[in-house]
Amino acid sequence: MPDIVPLPPGYADWLTSLKSRIHQAQQRAALAVNRELVLLYWQIGQDILTRQAQQGWGAKVIDRLAQDLRAAFPDMKGFSPRNLKYMRAFAQAWPDADFVQGVLAQLPWYHHLALLDKLPSPEARRWYAAKAIEHNWSRNVLVMQIETQLxxxxxxxxxxxxxxxxxxxxxxxxxxxxxxxxxxxxxxxxxxxxxxxxxxxxxxxxxxxxxxxxxxxxxxxxxxxxxxxxxxxxxxxxxxxxxxxxxxxxxxxxxxxxxxxxxxxxxxxxxxxxxxxxxxxxxxxxxxxxxxxxxxxxxxxxxxxxxxxxxxxxxxxxLPTELQTSLPSIEQIEQALAGDETTEEDPA
Structure with a gap:
């Protein structure tokens, strides 16, 4: 059995500090990845909107695009036809690139799906997005706050x-x-x-x-x-x-x-x-x-x-009956996306 080497003075505090810095670096990396993903999805949505408006592309193009993107990037998630349609809806709902980059990119993608599916007005989406960022709400808490009409x-x-x-x-x-x-x-x-x-x-x-x-x-x-x-x-x-x-x-x-x-x-x-x-x-x-x-x-x-x-x-x-019955739950959204992904996991 090897001898136990006594720890030098201050080692425990140093280790605690290192763990904290590593954890913070992991959080920053995860936030950076999410930011790039949300911006990429917005840019793809903008491209789809532009080509459909200027060149008259029909909805079938999205199915073909999903097929080609998944073939080109087999290890990358999120290129189902349904998720591409969400990207288009996301770009349509938020036309201001600076606002998307400066504010909305702080929220994970599934937060945006909840905002799109459960709120009809831009003003309400903006309010709940700001609160979700301010209070660091999870996706489920965001949905609960929307459904209880906060x-x-x-x-x-x-x-x-x-x-x-x-x-x-x-x-x-x-x-x-x-x-x-x-x-x-x-x-x-x-x-x-x-x-x-x-x-x-x-x-x-x-x-x-x-x-x-x-x-x-x-x-x-x-x-x-x-x-x-x-x-x-x-x-x-x-x-x-x-x-x-x-x-x-x-x-x-x-x-x-x-x-x-x-x-x-x-x-x-x-x-x-x-x-x-x-x-x-x-x-x-x-x-x-x-x-x-x-x-x-x-x-x-x-x-x-x-x-x-x-x-x-x-x-x-x-909760008003019409609100309970007309809005999909976050689980239904995930299941629908998962059904489109076939061999992939959730896009987020």
Missing amino acids: QERSGTAVTNFEAQLPKLDSDLARESLKDPYRFDFLGLSAEAQEREIEHALVKHLTEFLLELGAGFAFVGRQVLLNVGGDEFFIDLLFYHLKLRCYVVIELKGGKFKPEHLGQLSFYLTAVDTQIKTEHDKPTIGLLLCKSKNKVVAEYALRDSAQPMGVAEYQLIES
Whole structure:
């Protein structure tokens, strides 16, 4: 058995540093490969569009092109007729070469297929593409966010942030809240009670954090506050890393009532006094209720001196039927492409 050579001082730290640098280099290489692939697909799509428009080439040319490209590059994936048609659709959807090169090339190819198949408007595609890049969404998370209509729900909670927070904080705080919040992943009936919902949200914390959005970090459930010898418990307490403040979330099982904000305001004062540090910004409150009258919520928030918002939550699936049935799933897209590839794997 060979003698064990003692490690020189600093070797462990050096090895850790080397591993980190190698991992980063691998990530940069993978991103570079993806970037070149997306740009190549866009250029091929542009060529197909140009020749079909200027020279009247029919759809049969794509079948022949797929055959010839696969014969010329047998080890390269992604040259099925269906994928070539996606390249054409990709180029048609994004005619700006600079935008494709500077922004869209950051997303993997299958992200682009989801954007093309599930979103009809360029504005929606651009919004979801930007969010996917900003938050590093996987393909499945991107599809989930599209299907749960994140864009329509973002920044729509009733708040008083504009009056109670500085401009930059107000804009970020407003965009950080939604209305309604979707809790259909909990598997609860519409009649579930507050404590039952609260328990299920903590049990499914990963999904809950994903629904809350980027920046939320979980602090605790039923957080104890001792005020003058009396004990009070916050339903859910979070910290928002971008806003640099605590966020108190209170759940109400019924319709919103103005007096609910009094309790929430009390909790905000207690958190600001007992938990918040000098480095934290004022605590924000979010009241989640089963339903609300928007005008009543606006009136109730108007005279509050603390930043608060009111939003609804949904416990059951509420995706419109036409959206559920008319859009292919990402698995269906992959299966269709795989069926065209015969001897090849997925183009991405």
